[in-house]
Amino acid sequence: xxxxxxxxxxxxxxxxxxxxxxxxxxxxxxxxxxxxxxxxxxxxxxxxxxxxxxxxxxxxxxxxxxxxxxxxxxxxxxxxxxxxxxxxxxxxxxxxxxxxxxxxxxxxxxxxxxxxxxxxxxxxxxxxxxxxxxxxxxxxxxxxxxxxxxxxxxxxxxxxxxxxxxxxxxxxxxxxxxxxxxxxxxxxxxxxxxxxxxxxxxxxxxxxxxxxxxxxxxxxxxxxxxxxxxxxxxxxxxxxxxxxxxxxxxxxxxxxxxxxxxxxxxxxxxxxxxxxxxxxxxxxxxxxxxxxxxxxxxxxxxxxxxxxxxxxxxxxxxxxxxxxxxxxxxxxxxxxxxxxxxxxxxxxxxxxxxxxxxxxxxxxxxxxxxxxxxxxxxxxxxxxxxxxxxxxxxxxxxxxxxxxxxxxx
Amino acid sequence: xxxxxxxxxxxxxxxxxxxxxxxxxxxxxxxxxxxxxxxxxxxxxxxxxxxxxxxxxxxxxxxxxxxxxxxxxxxxxxxxxxxxxxxxxxxxxxxxxxxxxxxxxxxxxxxxxxxxxxxxxxxxxxxxxxxxxxxxxxxxxxxxxxxxxxxxxxxxxxxxxxxxxxxxxxxxxxxxxxxxxxxxxxxxxxxxxxxxxxxxxxxxxxxxxxxxxxxxxxxxxxxxxxxxxxxxxxxxxxxxxxxxxxxxxxxxxxxxxxxxxxxxxxxxxxxxxxxxxxxxxxxxxxxxxxxxxxxxxxxxxxxxxxxxxxxxxxxxxxxxxxxxxxxxxxxxxxxxxxxxxxxxxxxxxxxxxxxxxxxxxxxxxxxxxxxxxxxxxxxxxxxxxxxxxxxxxxxxxxxxxxxxxxxxxxxxxxxxxxxxxxxxxxxxxxxxxxxxxxxxxxxxxxxxxxxxxxxxxxxxxxxxxxxxxxxxxxxxxxxxxxxxxxxxxxxxxxxxxxxxxxxxxxxxxxxxxxxxxxxxxxxxxxxxxxxxxxxxxxxx
Numbered sequence: 048x049x050x051x052x053x054x055x056x057x058x059x060x061x062x063x064x065x066x067x068x069x070x071x072x073x074x075x076x077x078x079x080x081x082x083x084x085x086x087x088x089x090x091x092x093x094x095x096x097x098x099x100x101x102x103x104x105x106x107x108x109x110x111x112x113x114x115x116x117x118x119x120x121x122x123x124x125x126x127x128x129x130x131x132x133x134x135x136x137x138x139x140x141x142x143x144x145x146x147x148x149x150x151x152x153x154x155x156x157x158x159x160x161x162x163x164x165x166x167x168x169x170x171x172x173x174x175x176x177x178x179x180x181x182x183x184x185x186x187x188x189x190x191x192x193x194x195x196x197x198x199x200x201x202x203x204x205x206x207x208x209x210x211x212x213x214x215x216x217x218x219x220x221x222x223x224x225x226x227x228x229x230x231x232x233x234x235x236x237x238x239x240x241x242x243x244x245x246x247x248x249x250x251x252x253x254x255x256x257x258x259x260x261x262x263x264x265x266x267x268x269x270x271x272x273x274x275x276x277x278x279x280x281x282x283x284x285x286x287x288x289x290x291x292x293x294x295x296x297x298x299x300x301x302x303x304x305x306x307x308x309x310x311x312x313x314x315x316x317x318x319x320x321x322x323x324x325x326x327x328x329x330x331x332x333x334x335x336x337x338x339x340x341x342x343x344x345x346x347x348x349x350x351x352x353x354x355x356x357x358x359x360x361x362x363x364x365x366x367x368x369x370x371x372x373x374x375x376x377x378x379x380x381x382x383x384x385x386x387x388x389x390x391x392x393x394x395x396x397x398x399x400x401x402x403x404x405x406x407x408x409x410x411x412x413x414x415x416x417x418x419x420x421x422x423x424x425x426x427x428x429x430x431x432x433x434x435x436x437x438x439x440x441x442x443x444x445x446x447x448x449x450x451x452x453x454x455x456x
Numbered sequence: 457x458x459x460x461x462x463x464x465x466x467x468x469x470x471x472x473x474x475x476x477x478x479x480x481x482x483x484x485x486x487x488x489x490x491x492x493x494x495x496x497x498x499x500x501x502x503x504x505x506x507x508x509x510x511x512x513x514x515x516x517x518x519x520x521x522x523x524x525x526x527x528x529x530x531x532x533x534x535x536x537x538x539x540x541x542x543x544x545x546x547x548x549x550x551x552x553x554x555x556x557x558x559x560x561x562x563x564x565x566x567x568x569x570x571x572x573x574x575x576x577x578x579x580x581x582x583x584x585x586x587x588x589x590x591x592x593x594x595x596x597x598x599x600x601x602x603x604x605x606x607x608x609x610x611x612x613x614x615x616x617x618x619x620x621x622x623x624x625x626x627x628x629x630x631x632x633x634x635x636x637x638x639x640x641x642x643x644x645x646x647x648x649x650x651x652x653x654x655x656x657x658x659x660x661x662x663x664x665x666x667x668x669x670x671x672x673x674x675x676x677x678x679x680x681x682x683x684x685x686x687x688x689x690x691x692x693x694x695x696x697x698x699x700x701x702x703x704x705x706x707x708x709x710x711x712x713x714x715x716x717x718x719x720x721x722x723x724x725x726x727x728x729x730x731x732x733x734x735x736x737x738x739x740x741x742x743x744x745x746x747x748x749x750x751x752x753x754x755x756x757x758x759x760x761x762x763x764x765x766x767x768x769x770x771x772x773x774x775x776x777x778x779x780x781x782x783x784x785x786x787x788x789x790x791x792x793x794x795x796x797x798x799x800x801x802x803x804x805x806x807x808x809x810x811x812x813x814x815x816x817x818x819x820x821x822x823x824x825x826x827x828x829x830x831x832x833x834x835x836x837x838x839x840x841x842x843x844x845x846x847x848x849x850x851x852x853x854x855x856x857x858x859x860x861x862x863x864x865x866x867x868x869x870x871x872x873x874x875x876x877x878x879x880x881x882x883x884x885x886x887x888x889x890x891x892x893x894x895x896x897x898x899x900x901x902x903x904x905x906x907x908x909x910x911x912x913x914x915x916x917x918x919x920x921x922x923x924x925x926x927x928x929x930x931x932x933x934x935x936x937x938x939x940x941x942x943x944x945x946x947x948x949x950x951x952x953x954x955x956x957x958x959x960x961x962x963x964x965x966x967x968x969x970x971x972x973x974x975x976x977x978x979x980x981x982x983x984x985x986x987x988x989x990x991x992x993x994x995x996x
Contacts, residue, residue, distance in 0.1 A: 049852075049909070099826065147816060151654060175652030181796055207651065207824070211505075215825030249826040251653070255817040258510060269950045273943045280942060284935060318885055321955045324947050325892065325962070328940035332896075335939060336903065339932045367906045371899040374848055378841035378895030382888055385840055387833030389502070389826075389884055397892070 051366040065410040076306010089316025094259035096149040099249040114160035170244035215247035296412035322396035330404030372405040475873035496876040500883035505824035506648035515555040517812035556603040560596040620807040664804035667718035671764040675710025700772035724749030728805035730798035739798035750785035758782040834887035855995030860901040863972040870968040883957035893965030900973030
């Protein structure tokens, strides 16, 4: 099967509509960024606390928020995760003292509102193994269920295991009847001591303001260093203008991706930065394949102007470009669809970044090369053929080139 | 040619075997296979559940304590040498940044005794650098080299104490390490598999400084009431200590007036353990004193029967029992509430006290249920992604697609084996890296196959077309891989935790890719083309 056989699209001739689209996207992204006062950073960069709570049946976001406000002050955000009963609760880093106890405060507030009548029992959906075995020890002995300490630990372990394999939630204590070691007698004791709470804390994260500022600075440095390193590498392998063109294209990708994150109101956290860097590498990769072809064709002395050769090279590599991007896109898409909530931002960045990265090597990087050549030619009054970038050891000498004639002023 | 091919073939088989051995060892049963897999593929905190903490050691606590203690010692030394002074006091550092600027100020020393003072300072307080403020006042600052030494030792002591605490908790794989090598005061605590983070955090943060003081009077309902009782000023050699909220039976914690210097310090404790009180009632923590401390303690209790002692933990009075008889080497802290509270306190006392307070700078806890779901989701995404790529390759390149698929699978096996051999930790972003590698790795195959097609189209015979295709694509492949590896290397150098895992898997995957896509794939082609029956058409 072949999709692109002997294609001869005039990419460079039709570059303007695409460049305009790029500019529009960039402008839209920047406008959104300006309106929202910069990117929406995750708590790794701003400092703050984030709790992922899985409910048996999620209460409305408003109810969760008002429950929390009874204990916590300051900014609070409740985000519902679609296709699940989970909610993400985040609080800003208003003051450090509050952050230190944010975890306990959040849990206490949730318990007060959503587990109102615990009756002093242990919440089995948030109990650790040690707490569970401690709570069961005496009551089991009272009910004359003789268990050694090892057996008790094993019992607690199999109960927590069962719970964790079911997304951390036991809806009804009778579910435990099938767990190894839980005899009807034991189950009775469990019912006396425990109750199934209405939620499970899936994860908790908090970042102090100092570390947040550290990480933010680090992320900016990393992206800039990566771009710089790429520029140097390509300038070394090709010519400096190739490096500049590739870096501008990649920068364009990064800006548009960040802009789209702002438009879709998504958070930028550490994993998104990792995705952005991967995209920098990926888009570079794509650009290099095209540039490699341009270099090769220049060496082969194919007839025609520089724009013609660039266009030819893009067409020759088109099949590969589309196929590779398509396949990488498929893997990124499967991450986005199935990879779960933790990787959501990461895979979102990849999905859009791969499309933009592919397109930018054709419609941004290559036109920059042509544009530069144009400028250079015009400066030299069109006397010199396109420069032949190549590695030093086999410089192909332009055979029939006219020596540049410098007309005296 | 044929022999070369056979050699290459055996080489590839050897690589495959080494990789499979690295991943699952030599299992004799299915259970053993699963066990070996679990041992070889180490999961990160985000997949197996656990807690990652960044702890900031409050250096100023230790520096202030040092300055305060030295100020007292200096007073004693000056009195002994009959040096007059109006005041000797420590200037506390408020923040960690100022910790090394702690100072002791000496006021009102007659000029005639300056020489004696200097003698005392240089003999007994060499770590302090004296400067004269005026004719009678001096200011001591810590020598920079001494401050640096102390800073390091506070950090190391804290690290060791936290280490003992996590070990005592039975968290076998937990680690405590310095976060960065430079002058810094942060420790990184990783607690895989911990399922009760709040409790562990509480234990780690407990300084566990246990002191016992002679009670002079009290308890009073508040500080002001205590002061009023003694006429507004504290009697010399005493201080006020509040009662712990947790242990006071309701209401405001009382305030005690106690002797300034403790009878016992935390370091005097040899062993502590949780016990159930008589009549099977409430829990308590029992402790045994070291020999020296026991001597001091029994002398004190023998002569103070009927008086009360205050048991003070981390600057709060836990309880103040009266001395019923001479106590030699053991003691009990009663009323711990629960078994867990009693054993936590015992654990803290046994681990030794922290030289300075600790503050949490960052916490990242992943519950075991989220970790389990992340593995499931990562696995599903991986299967879906790989299947999509394989189907697309088979449809697009027909039989050559099989070649590419074999290379891809081998690529994945090598990648996982490398993770196992290097002892790298697999994180969720790491799984994403593996999946993405599959997508990117196929790029090399596509580049080569497209080249071969081009050569075939240009009318070349099959064998040269394949050779030229591989040769021409090779440089491009190297170029494209290097840029991605550069961006990953930067990510690895500056990134942290899970993100590092991502960079590692991507780099290993891409390196393995050069081997599979260029070398292995070529061998498969050569093998196919070298069969006795001449191949007339290449399925590509």
